[in-house]
Amino acid sequence: xxxxxxxxxxxxxxxxxxxxxxxxxxxxxxxxxxxxxxxxxxxxxxxxxxxxxxxxxxxxxxxxxxxxxxxxxxxxxxxxxxxxxxxxxxxxxxxxxxxxxxxxxxxxxxxxxxxxxxxxxxxxxxxxxxxxxxxxxxxxxxxxxxxxxxxxxxxxxxxxxxxxxxxxxxxxxxxxxxxxxxxxxxxxxxxxxxxxxxxxxxxxxxxxxxxxxxxxxxxxxxxxxxxxxxxxxxxxxxxxxxxxxxxxxxxxxxxxxxxxxxxxxxxxxxxxxxxxxxxxxxxxxxxxxxxxxxxxxxxxxxx
Ligand SMILES: Nc1ncnc2c1ncn2[C@@H]1O[C@H](COP(=O)(O)OP(=O)(O)O)[C@@H](O)[C@H]1O
Ligand SMILES: [Mg+2]
Numbered sequence: 001x002x003x004x005x006x007x008x009x010x011x012x013x014x015x016x017x018x019x020x021x022x023x024x025x026x027x028x029x030x031x032x033x034x035x036x037x038x039x040x041x042x043x044x045x046x047x048x049x050x051x052x053x054x055x056x057x058x059x060x061x062x063x064x065x066x067x068x069x070x071x072x073x074x075x076x077x078x079x080x081x082x083x084x085x086x087x088x089x090x091x092x093x094x095x096x097x098x099x100x101x102x103x104x105x106x107x108x109x110x111x112x113x114x115x116x117x118x119x120x121x122x123x124x125x126x127x128x129x130x131x132x133x134x135x136x137x138x139x140x141x142x143x144x145x146x147x148x149x150x151x152x153x154x155x156x157x158x159x160x161x162x163x164x165x166x167x168x169x170x171x172x173x174x175x176x177x178x179x180x181x182x183x184x185x186x187x188x189x190x191x192x193x194x195x196x197x198x199x200x201x202x203x204x205x206x207x208x209x210x211x212x213x214x215x216x217x218x219x220x221x222x223x224x225x226x227x228x229x230x231x232x233x234x235x236x237x238x239x240x241x242x243x244x245x246x247x248x249x250x251x252x253x254x255x256x257x258x259x260x261x262x263x264x265x266x267x268x269x270x271x272x273x274x275x276x277x278x279x280x281x282x283x284x285x286x287x288x289x290x291x292x293x294x295x296x297x298x299x300x301x302x303x
Contacts, residue, residue: 001029003066004159004191005051005081010060012046020046022215023060030158033185033192035206037199037225039236042213044195045086048163051193052083064159079108082157084149086164091148092136097128100136100147104155122154126180142173149180159191160184166198178204199226199238203261211235222261229299242266244300251292252283 005028012021020043028034036044049055050062053069062069064080085091094100101119110118123129126146131139136147145165152160165181166174178201184190194205202209203222211217211225213235218225226232226243246259246266255273260266273281 001031004028004030004032004064005193006063006066007047007050008061008063010047010050010057010062012043012050012055013058014046019214021050021057024212024216026210026216028159028191028193030191031185031189032208033206034194035202035209035222036193036195036212037197037202037209037237038195038212038217039197042235044197044212045163047212048083048161048193048195051159051161052081053077054083075107078104078155078157080157081159081161082152082155083161084152084163084165086167088136088141088144088148091151092144095135096132097123097134097136097139097147097150098132100151101154104151108155118154118156122150125153125184126150127176142169142176145169145173145177146180149177153184157190159193161193161195163195164197165194166196166201174201181205197237199232200240200242200262202226203240203265211237223258226261227259239300244296247296248293249283251289251296252285253289254281254283 005026007024007026010021010024011019013019024047036047038044046055050057050069051064053074056070064077069077092100094103098119101122102115105115105118119132123131126149128143128146128150131147136144139147162181165177169177181192182204185192192205196202206222208220209222209225210219211231217235218228218231226239229239232239240261242263242265243259243261246254246256250256256269260269270281
């Protein structure tokens with residue numbers, strides 16, 4: 001498949017004592033969903049700001065669909081790649097939602113009716129139809145997050161880059177946003193790159209994960225990355241709760257080769273187990289069970 005983003009040996013230094021990125025290599029294929037996970041200060045935001053040419057590497061290079069971000073005009077890059085900032089107040093700056101969503105398409109030089117069409121489509125996708133005349137600053141945080149994604153979607157990018165999309169959202173807004181992002185990939189084939197430290201969202205949002213801590217520490221499927229508890233601990237990352245629960249169940253004799261990473265995976269797993277074991281799940285407590293559980297809890301202790 002075509003390479004959507006290629007990052008080669010990218011380094012970035014804010015000042016002598018802040019080396020934010022060190023020789024980062026990354027490849028994202030068209031249609032893929034990638035998560036970049038890492039603790040606070042790992043360089044996630046810094047990396048994303050290189051993807052659409054806001055920052056330029058001290059060393060190395062970034063290509064989007066084979067074009068070097070350093071050599072192409074920013075107006076060209078933002079047609080392909082849309083970046084949703086963590087803070088919606090950085091994205092929304094016009095008096096109305098309509099103006100915010102129309103801003104990009106107007107700058108592309110589109111005609112008035114095309115601009116209007118793009119704005120309506122983006123609002124519909126985000127469930128914000130009817131918000132055209134609302135003032136961004138009077139929206140709830142969840143609505144602002146959706147509006148900032150809509151402002152990016154009105155540019156119809158092939159690649160969507162999101163910085164901590166689930167941070168500070170209440171559970172319903174969080175679930176809605178995750179569904180919307182998933183849908184954009186499934187229905188429109190949009191390539192998704194998400195930077196996050198919300199590990200519980202990763203299995204649903206990504207097919208492949210990069211662990212970033214200035215350098216790329218590891219790369220692989222969610223299953224591979226989250227099975228490596230030492231890796232997660234060393235990089236100050238949580239393990240998804242569902243994963244921990246099924247490891248506990250294993251101590252009680254639950255038979256499970258591949259631990260589920262999301263509630264949906266868990267439902268599938270439990271259903272399969274009940275069906276193959278004659279309508280029951282068999283658990284036990286042996287002499288060693290409590291020791292095993294204690295060891296497991298020690299393993300997950302952070303410090
Ligand atoms: N504008 C800036 N000026 C100086 N240092 C910065 C700036 N932005 C980020 N940093 C530093 O760069 C490092 C990486 O930050 P950042 O990319 O925001 O990490 P993350 O998004 O993973 O939390 C941190 O040490 C941070 O303090
Ligand atoms: Mg950040």
